[in-house]
Amino acid sequence: MDTKKRILDEALTLFSERGYANVFVADIAGAVGIKAPSLYKHFRSKQAIFDAILDEMKKNYDRQSAMLDMDGNSASADAAHFSAVSEDDLVKTGMGLFMYFLHDGYVRRFRKMLTVGQFGDPELAALFTKQYADDPLSYQSAMFAMLSAGGVLKDADPDVMALQFYAPLFLMLTVCDRHPERENEQIRLAERHIRQFSRIYGKREETL
Numbered sequence: 714m715d716t717k718k719r720i721l722d723e724a725l726t727l728f729s730e731r732g733y734a735n736v737f738v739a740d741i742a743g744a745v746g747i748k749a750p751s752l753y754k755h756f757r758s759k760q761a762i763f764d765a766i767l768d769e770m771k772k773n774y775d776r777q778s779a780m781l782d783m784d785g786n787s788a789s790a791d792a793a794h795f796s797a798v799s800e801d802d803l804v805k806t807g808m809g810l811f812m813y814f815l816h817d818g819y820v821r822r823f824r825k826m827l828t829v830g831q832f833g834d835p836e837l838a839a840l841f842t843k844q845y846a847d848d849p850l851s852y853q854s855a856m857f858a859m860l861s862a863g864g865v866l867k868d869a870d871p872d873v874m875a876l877q878f879y880a881p882l883f884l885m886l887t888v889c890d891r892h893p894e895r896e897n898e899q900i901r902l903a904e905r906h907i908r909q910f911s912r913i914y915g916k917r918e919e920t921l
Contacts, residue, residue, distance in 0.1 A: 729822040788855035807907040
């Protein structure tokens with residue numbers, strides 16, 4: 714791992730353990746095994762490190778989405794994809810994303826950082842809301858609206874559909890964060906949830 718990536722990795726670990734406000738550039742440099750002046754050759758500030766972590770999160774998510782044959786950002790592109798998948802394919806994709814958010818070390822630390830930091834930092838609170846509520850709900854609502862208009866899903870309020878699909882999955886994810894011993898239970902429940910959602914809203918039982 715090159716020095717720049719090591720800086721991001723160690724910074725994220727420290728942010729998730731101590732909170733963003735309680736970590737200083739010297740702490741990050743020490744964790745990497747370099748002096749602060751050497752760190753400044755790669756990043757001009759702690760904020761620049763944080764911004765780079767956000768960029769890395771985006772690249773990481775885009776790679777995972779592509780592996781699951783999704784765009785992950787464009788509701789119209791993914792509506793076209795999901796209009797032709799079977800229930801089993803939907804479960805495969807949904808569970809692939811669930812397991813990614815559950816097990817990816819970078820994603821887990823990022824979620825922990827925002828979960829802890831939201832209570833003491835308004836900017837982190839706003840980012841938490843954007844990352845784990847507004848953006849996913851907006852994307853899924855738009856996609857469900859397109860699928861309903863295309864006759865793939867039943868005609869229903871897409872905002873409520875998005876909430877009904879996403880909120881239980883996020884809840885299960887946070888249960889796993891707090892209680893790792895319940896992971897298998899929550900994974901099984903997540904799959905059952907996706908299948909039931911498909912059967913409730915799909916116009917044909919075998920497709921979403």
